[in-house]
Amino acid sequence: MQLASRTQTITPFYVIQVLKQVEALERQGRDVIRLFVGEPDFESPSAIVKTAQHSLQHEAQTYTSSTGIAALKQKIAERYQRWHQLDINPERIIVTPGGSAALQVAFLATLNPGDEVLLPEPGYPCNGNLLAMVNAVGVPVFLDPNHKMALSMENLAAAVSKRSKGLLIASPSNPLGSVMSLQQWQRVADFCKARGIHLFADEIYHGLTFGGLAPSVLQVDDQAWVIQSFSKFYGMTGWRLGWLVAPDSAVDACERIAQNLYLSSPTIAQRAALAGFEEGVEQQCFARRDELQQRRDYLVEVLPTLGLEVMANPDGAFYLYVDISRYSQDSVAFCADVLTETGVAMTPGIDFGGPCPRTSVRIAYTVDVERLKVAVDRLKTYLTLTHATDNR
Incomplete structure (x- = not known):
């Protein structure tokens, strides 16, 4: 029995594929830093x-x-x-x-x-x-x-x-x-x-x-x-x-x-x-925004030192869109290898279309700054060892 033709045009949400990879690693006991899903590490306000x-x-x-x-x-x-x-x-x-x-x-x-x-x-x-x-x-x-x-x-x-x-x-x-x-x-x-x-x-x-x-x-x-x-x-x-x-x-x-x-x-x-x-809840939500800004500011400063350039003006949300062309022409393979080797999970640009989906990744700064520093250290080691020629 045939399905509707529209099912042939609906593409998968690739971030869900990343989630499956992340969960498989976590079941093995790996420490994975989740920088791929659009959900910060804040619980719903208690009120x-x-x-x-x-x-x-x-x-x-x-x-x-x-x-x-x-x-x-x-x-x-x-x-x-x-x-x-x-x-x-x-x-x-x-x-x-x-x-x-x-x-x-x-x-x-x-x-x-x-x-x-x-x-x-x-x-x-x-x-x-x-x-x-x-x-x-x-x-x-x-x-x-x-x-x-x-x-x-x-x-x-x-x-x-x-x-x-x-x-x-x-x-x-x-x-x-x-x-x-x-x-x-x-x-x-x-x-x-x-x-x-x-x-x-x-x-x-x-x-x-x-x-x-x-x-x-x-x-x-x-x-x-x-x-x-x-x-x-x-x-x-x-x-x-x-x-x-x-x-x-x-x-x-x-x-x-x-x-x-x-x-x-x-x-x-x-x-x-x-x-x-309620006024207190709204203030709490704005305080969380301020914490997100601290995370953004850290990454915007440090990522270019790794050869990862931020491609837009990230003035809101909790995402950075990053150019990886110095290291790869295949964002899917790049993200998969980074995840396997370092435990840092990012979303390949192929999920978002546009002019350069295979040379870009999305980083969601959905963990605190200390955790982001660990992620950056892992990325630095990976890029230095795996792409030493490109980093000269």
Whole structure:
């Protein structure tokens, strides 16, 4: 019995293959430093956990509205006012089971079979696969490796066709850590409006930026689609909770899609997330951001001394995108060998597409500085011994 043809175009998430390799080594008793998964070593804030425990003990865990608990939607709207001075109608907020579900709702609401969405690369690998699941097509737009992975408006324009229906941009970016300025968002918004295409903004790493809060696309385009998540800033990866800010005209359609796609988001996660907006919890999350900045600063200083150049301006998230061309033209083989020989796990650039996937790797600084120093020492020894000729 044949499977659907879309299954032939959905590519594997290579980081999961790295995870399997890591777990196999750990079962052998190896000490592996995990610098490959997008999940820092912070537990969910205790106030969030305690709120969940209280809810389990004292509240019925019944279905909620398909768009989310009203109190949670209100808190999200208030954060847009507090962080960006934006008045967002809570009715435009659709609470979803994670950021991926938010993107899925947005795609289902806007795209027909054969429609195209422009995807700057390197980028999050699941985006193209989510498009395939709605029978749409992701069109890669390569970022410029010679200019800190800048997005060229000329390249964007060249990628547009009569089937173009959207542009998806992440800020802060995975895997680059780069952040869109307000002026850059304005140029992109003008580009989309001039062509009548949807602007999708992946803002799931908001709050985790090192030069102040990142601008939201909603500051320049009130009708853009915003994908958000509780996973990163609030440390709630396993709770599976996110949200979508939809244009006014699309709210009804998104609600109907949500009703049929997943009925409602996890009740316990929604109630727990309410605690995330408490002042003390938010301060705790910003303190964690400051620790991430210390990790970034250490790596940005030391990696170039090993011949590993950082390819973008990593002003947010917790990733560095690193050029390994001095040592290898095969990022998959390079990462596999480094993992086997040193116990340092990184993600090969092949997972993220773009102009140089085989000569780049993503490093996630998801362990503390002392642990990062151990990783750097291991990498230094490996590169010196294995690539002595290249290091002369």
